[in-house]
Amino acid sequence: MENRYTVSPKLKYTSFALMAIGVIALGIGFSTGADRAWANVLLNSYYFLSLAVGASFFLALQYITQSGWSAMFKRIPEAMGTYIPVGAGILLLFLIFGSHSVYHWTHADAVANDELLQHKASYLNLSFMIIRYVLFVGSWVLLAGMLRKYSLREDEVGGTKYFKKSEFLSKIFIFVLAFTFTLATIDWIMSVNPHWFSTLFSAKNFMTAFFHGAAIITLIAILLNRNGNLPGLNKYHLHDFSKYIFMLSIIYGYLWYSQYFLIWYANIPEETVYYTTLIHGGWKSLFIADIAINWAFPFLFLMLNVIAKNAKALMFTAIILSIGQWIDLYLQIMPGSTGVNVIGFVEIGSYLGFLGLFIFVVSRSLSKASLVPKNHPYLQESTAHKLH
Amino acid sequence: MQKNIIGIYKDETLIAPVINQLREQGVEVKDVYTPFPVNDIIEAMKLKTNFPYFAFAFGVIGFSLTFLFLYWTSAISYPLVLGGKPYLSLSFVVIIFVMVINVTVTGSLIAFFVREKKGPGTKPKFDSEDVNDDKFVVFIDKTAKMTDDDSAKISDILRSSGAVDVKENV
Numbered sequence: 001m002e003n004r005y006t007v008s009p010k011l012k013y014t015s016f017a018l019m020a021i022g023v024i025a026l027g028i029g030f031s032t033g034a035d036r037a038w039a040n041v042l043l044n045s046y047y048f049l050s051l052a053v054g055a056s057f058f059l060a061l062q063y064i065t066q067s068g069w070s071a072m073f074k075r076i077p078e079a080m081g082t083y084i085p086v087g088a089g090i091l092l093l094f095l096i097f098g099s100h101s102v103y104h105w106t107h108a109d110a111v112a113n114d115e116l117l118q119h120k121a122s123y124l125n126l127s128f129m130i131i132r133y134v135l136f137v138g139s140w141v142l143l144a145g146m147l148r149k150y151s152l153r154e155d156e157v158g159g160t161k162y163f164k165k166s167e168f169l170s171k172i173f174i175f176v177l178a179f180t181f182t183l184a185t186i187d188w189i190m191s192v193n194p195h196w197f198s199t200l201f202s203a204k205n206f207m208t209a210f211f212h213g214a215a216i217i218t219l220i221a222i223l224l225n226r227n228g229n230l231p232g233l234n235k236y237h238l239h240d241f242s243k244y245i246f247m248l249s250i251i252y253g254y255l256w257y258s259q260y261f262l263i264w265y266a267n268i269p270e271e272t273v274y275y276t277t278l279i280h281g282g283w284k285s286l287f288i289a290d291i292a293i294n295w296a297f298p299f300l301f302l303m304l305n306v307i308a309k310n311a312k313a314l315m316f317t318a319i320i321l322s323i324g325q326w327i328d329l330y331l332q333i334m335p336g337s338t339g340v341n342v343i344g345f346v347e348i349g350s351y352l353g354f355l356g357l358f359i360f361v362v363s364r365s366l367s368k369a370s371l372v373p374k375n376h377p378y379l380q381e382s383t384a385h386k387l388h
Numbered sequence: 389m390q391k392n393i394i395g396i397y398k399d400e401t402l403i404a405p406v407i408n409q410l411r412e413q414g415v416e417v418k419d420v421y422t423p424f425p426v427n428d429i430i431e432a433m434k435l436k437t438n439f440p441y442f443a444f445a446f447g448v449i450g451f452s453l454t455f456l457f458l459y460w461t462s463a464i465s466y467p468l469v470l471g472g473k474p475y476l477s478l479s480f481v482v483i484i485f486v487m488v489i490n491v492t493v494t495g496s497l498i499a500f501f502v503r504e505k506k507g508p509g510t511k512p513k514f515d516s517e518d519v520n521d522d523k524f525v526v527f528i529d530k531t532a533k534m535t536d537d538d539s540a541k542i543s544d545i546l547r548s549s550g551a552v553d554v555k556e557n558v
Contacts, residue, residue: 261478267471305440386427 005229005371007363015360022353029346038098039337040347043329044354045094046188049087050205050325051358054213055080056144057177058244060170063147063163068381069240072232072372076220078151079365080213081144086361088137090354091188095133099126102337105194116195124194129187136180143173151373158375181206189329192336196274198263204255205332211248211294212325218245219318220362222311229371232383235309240385242308245298245317253295277335286327286341293324326351391530392418392514393539395546396553400524404428406549410528415542419527421519443496450491454484516558523552530557 029037059077062070100106104117105124111117117124147166154162182202190201218241225233263271278287298317307313334341373379397403400422407417407429420429462468463475473479501507519525528542539556546554 257481261481264478265471265473303444 003229003371005224005227005363005366007367011359011363015356015363018352018356018359020353020356021349022351022356025346025349025353029350032346034098035101036338036342036346037350038094038101039333040350041090041094041098042102042188042337043326043333044350045087045090047326047329047351048083048354048358049091050209051213051216052080052083052087052144053140053177053181054209054211055217056084056140056147056213057174057210058214058217059144059147060173060177063167063170064174066167066378068378069237069385071376071378071382072230073217073221073237073382074151074373074376075366075369075371076217076224077213078148078369079362080216080220081148082365083358083361084137084144085141086357088133088141092130092133092137095126095130099129102333103191103194104336105191120194124191132183132187136184139176139180143169143176147173151376152369154376155370155374160377163377178206181209189332192333193274195270196336198259198271198274200255200259200262204252204259207248207251207255208294208325208328211245211252212321214241214244214248215318215321217241218314219322222315222318224366224371225311232372233311234385236385238311238314239309242302242314242317245314245321246302246308249295249298249302253291253299256291256295278331281335282341283331283335286331290324290327290331293320294328297324391557393528393530393542393546393554393556394518394558395526395528395543395549395551396518396555397524397526397550398522398552399550400426400429402550403524403526404432406526406546407432409545409549410542413541413545415528417526418529421514421523421525421527423522423524439496439500442499443492446492446495446499447488449495450488451484453491454487455480458483518553518555518558526551 026037026041029040055077059074059081061067062074062077104110105120106126111121122128146169150162150166150169154166185202185205189205190197218238221230221233221237221241224230260275263275277283297320301313301317302308330343330347376382395406403420403422403426407420410417417433420433422429458480459476462477467475469475514527526546530539543554543556
């Protein structure tokens with residue numbers, strides 16, 4: 001059964017328009033203050049890169065657990081995974097040209113008068129950071145690309161050979177991802193506050209990537225279904241998707257609380273200062289909104305069975321969560337870089353610009369292969385999926 | 389003594405269609421006994437449960453009681469400053485989290501036994517060798533106004549749908 005998705009011209013031009021808005025917003029940003037614009041570039045490129053990585057992690061998990069229900073949707077995380085090289089390319093431009101605007105530790109005079117930064121300098125320096133970047137992104141591009149390639153070969157050849165290969169590759173992938181993504185978040189996000197450290201930080205960001213990646217996969221699946229491309233999506237699939245979001249929202253809340261609580265309780269000044277800035281430095285409403293949107297809202301909203309199986313309610317949840325992730329990253333990056341809490345045209349416009357790029361890349365990748373994998377061994381189970 | 393017609397099956401996939409088939413004939417299946425929950429049968433029987441709401445209510449009760457208890461002990465009855473932290477502190481969350489799970493689970497368990505009128509020493513509703521182990525049993529009420537023809541027709545439907553054995557007047 002050939003089920004092709006074609007990018008409608010409307011969607012294509014919308015993504016171009018969004019990209020144009022992004023270019024204008026960043027243009028205004030660079031002309032008014034380069035620091036603010038670069039901080040936004042970091043935020044948005046990391047935001048969508050983490051969605052792509054989270055989606056690839058989701059895909060790998062489906063292989064490892066031999067999940068039947070999701071076999072029909074695996075082109076969606078695959079297509080999101082193809083954003084990794086694009087998003088990482090922009091991040092590389094940022095690291096080369098913009099890191100001076102965001103990272104305090106790149107200033108030689110700051111390091112010269114700072115014993116702590118001198119101590120960290122052997123690891124936290126720009127050239128070594130670029131080398132690490134190449135290792136991290138290279139491994140993701142390679143492994144996610146191989147998963148995609150195997151999946152496309154499976155469409156032509158059939159059999160279980162490529163499924164078994166993918167399963168084995170996925171086992172390597174999650175280990176590599178756990179290690180590299182952890183270090184990558186420390187490099188790109190945590191080093192915005194070079195004096196502060198938290199051992200839970202990277203675990204929290206890894207799970208956040210998975211969490212919001214799963215939410216966006218759900219959103220894309222529902223949108224494709226409404227467009228008439230995925231007629232097989234039934235309420236049991238939706239229920240499974242909402243279970244993912246529900247479960248991951250609890251993990252998010254758990255990690256958020258663990259990090260906050262341990263720092264609050266131990267009360268070590270160099271750790272506490274991070275949260276002191278957030279709570280008493282004019283970020284308090286967003287700080288509360290972060291945990292309210294990312295944990296309390298999906299936790300309470302998706303608890304009801306009727307809502308958990310409702311496509312519109314799930315779409316609403318996914319959209320709210322995408323705002324929640326933006327707030328989460330905004331709070332991680334802005335206090336340590338620009339230090340001012342302004343959400344204006346530069347912030348929103350640059351977000352829309354990256355969103356346009358993401359839509360363009362993902363929809364193009366979706367249209368390149370049959371939307372429903374053809375010879376996946378669990379396809380039958382996925383289309384006949386019911387709650388058991 | 390209530391009379392029933394029972395159909396005994398070895399395969400759970402046959403049961404959901406027969407429930408719908410009997411409903412078309414105007415016969416409601418009273419109950420289905422299965423060794424494990426089968427979603428198709430639950431849907432065909434149109435069974436609804438209020439248990440999730442019970443569980444949620446117990447969760448809310450557990451939350452409030454634990455919070456009140458912790459607040460009373462650490463802020464009203466014996467206020468003690470520990471490590472410069474306020475009386476009403478975030479450390480409540482850990483205990484509340486555990487207690488919510490505890491109260492929800494025990495509360496749901498008790499509510500289940502009360503609603504099903506089950507407990508140690510209660511007699512089973514239906515005790516027969518036919519209803520045990522790996523068998524799936526469909527129960528139909530044999531009402532007073534049901535003629536022999538009607539019950540024979542029901543037995544036929546059960547038998548033709550793949551029942552291993554059909555028994556009347558048990």
